[in-house]
Amino acid sequence: MDKPFADISARLRWHRALLGLTQDEYAVKANLKRAQLNNWENGNHRIGLDGARALRKTYGLSLDFIYEGDINALxxxxxxxxxxxxIAS
Known part of the structure; x- marks a missing residue:
């Protein structure tokens, strides 16, 4: 069964791997819980607006990239x- 938010998941995992951070390190830096990030990265849960805004503020990821994959917004x-x-699927 396909994960409903696999595209968002792949983008988040790609960015965290690019930075060489563990889930805990990545989440803590953005003032998020590791369990939240894990849920988003597993592709079953869609990142909410507050979480996406935290990643934008901390890491410069645009909401258009997170939700739509628009690389021109990076x-x-x-x-x-x-x-x-x-990004690997």
Missing amino acids: PMNLRNALLDKP
């Missing part, structure tokens, strides 16, 4: 990183 450094290391 800062140039992340856009270049995405071209160098594409």
